[in-house]
Amino acid sequence: MTETAAARSAPEPAGAAAPDSRAPDSQASNPRAPDSQAPDHPTPVIETHGLTKRYRGGRLAVDGLDLSVPGGSVFGFLGPNGSGKTTTIRMLMGLIDPTAGTARVLGHPMPQAARTVLPEVGALIEGPALYGYLSGRDNLVRYDSADPTADPRTRRARVGHALERVGLAAASDRKAKAYSLGMKQRLGLAAALLRPRRLLVLDEPTNGLDPQGMREIRSLVRELAAEGTTVFLSSHLLDEIEQVCTHAAVMARGRLLVQGPVAELAASARGRLAVTTPDPAAAARILTAHGLTGLATDGDRLTADAPPAAVDLADLNAALVGDGVRVRSFGVEGGSLEDAFVALTGEGFDVAG
Numbered sequence: 001m002t003e004t005a006a007a008r009s010a011p012e013p014a015g016a017a018a019p020d021s022r023a024p025d026s027q028a029s030n031p032r033a034p035d036s037q038a039p040d041h042p043t044p045v046i047e048t049h050g051l052t053k054r055y056r057g058g059r060l061a062v063d064g065l066d067l068s069v070p071g072g073s074v075f076g077f078l079g080p081n082g083s084g085k086t087t088t089i090r091m092l093m094g095l096i097d098p099t100a101g102t103a104r105v106l107g108h109p110m111p112q113a114a115r116t117v118l119p120e121v122g123a124l125i126e127g128p129a130l131y132g133y134l135s136g137r138d139n140l141v142r143y144d145s146a147d148p149t150a151d152p153r154t155r156r157a158r159v160g161h162a163l164e165r166v167g168l169a170a171a172s173d174r175k176a177k178a179y180s181l182g183m184k185q186r187l188g189l190a191a192a193l194l195r196p197r198r199l200l201v202l203d204e205p206t207n208g209l210d211p212q213g214m215r216e217i218r219s220l221v222r223e224l225a226a227e228g229t230t231v232f233l234s235s236h237l238l239d240e241i242e243q244v245c246t247h248a249a250v251m252a253r254g255r256l257l258v259q260g261p262v263a264e265l266a267a268s269a270r271g272r273l274a275v276t277t278p279d280p281a282a283a284a285r286i287l288t289a290h291g292l293t294g295l296a297t298d299g300d301r302l303t304a305d306a307p308p309a310a311v312d313l314a315d316l317n318a319a320l321v322g323d324g325v326r327v328r329s330f331g332v333e334g335g336s337l338e339d340a341f342v343a344l345t346g347e348g349f350d351v352a353g
């Protein structure tokens with residue numbers, strides 16, 4: 001059985017469940033309004049300090065995590081399988097207790113404030129919990145009915161709107177078990193969107209989807225973000241993060257390696273000098289003589305680690321041409337998030353973990 005943060009065992013609407021054993025929220029009567037601050041100084045929507053989880057077997061799944069997710073961002077939580085992403089999300093949603101450290105979501109401490117926070121959070125964790133024998137529409141009706149704050153008189157309209165939102169209106173009367181994986185994910189998103197949310201938390205939302213399904217989910221995420229919802233999504237796909245996210249945090253083996261705006265993370269990687277020439281061997285000799293490292297040749301294409309800023313690219317190019325190398329193209333190719341990851345870890349981004 002898959003799970004949403006809100007629907008661990010009961011047909012609760014996404015975001016509505018709060019563990020009964022939790023202490024009452026000390027701030028419930030005086031909720032802060034983090035988003036009311038100046039947009040250029042957004043209060044973090046998610047903030048953790050030293051967040052740590054050691055499972056009973058002794059495995060340290062998350063190790064001293066300091067995370068800061070700006071309001072209005074599409075925040076990619078990136079890491080290979082087993083790096084601690086799901087464990088972190090489960091702590092953020094109050095589904096499991098941290099071993100140490102603190103987490104605040106929408107300005108409130110978690111898990112203590114789960115009752116206050118979760119109604120404002122739409123969560124999709126490891127796929128939606130659906131009844132296969134019910135239609136897509138009836139699954140949403142069931143979610144909506146389980147929300148005590150949802151007015152039954154407006155249920156039909158709410159469900160219809162959510163189905164429209166995710167592009168499932170035409171398929172809404174088919175049984176959920178006949179849905180493709182992508183349609184099931186979209187139905188899960190529709191459930192999370194039955195009420196307005198300030199934060200969407202999506203755990204590997206495109207996992208197992210075909211390229212078309214991935215595109216659909218990604219464009220929906222972009223639309224939701226454009227409407228002002230902060231989206232926190234985990235992924236083990238670097239290109240997915242580069243395509244949809246404004247910010248990212250990179251995890252490996254339970255530890256946070258780096259976080260920040262995606263453009264800055266990618267730019268922090270030095271990139272590669274690339275030269276296209278019919279004389280690659282001569283070009284390699286000259287670049288080596290000028291101190292360049294990491295040379296690799298593939299046919300008429302020669303690449304090398306980008307030179308330090310002190311080296312003028314124009315001088316390098318002139319040296320090649322001056323020594324008779326015929327240059328078809330010459331330039332530094334921008335660093336990618338993958339380059340940054342490899343530079344940080346000294347290893348490739350192994351999706352198999």
Ligand SMILES: Nc1ncnc2c1ncn2[C@@H]1O[C@H](COP(=O)(O)OP(=O)(O)OP(=O)(O)O)[C@@H](O)[C@H]1O
Binds near residue numbers: 059080082083
């Ligand atoms: N309930 C559990 N009990 C013990 N160990 C666990 C439990 N859940 C996860 N782990 C371990 O904790 C580590 C982190 O797992 P987690 O699922 O958080 O990583 P992840 O980055 O989300 O990976 P994936 O994408 O594969 O889910 C892994 O080594 C995993 O085996």
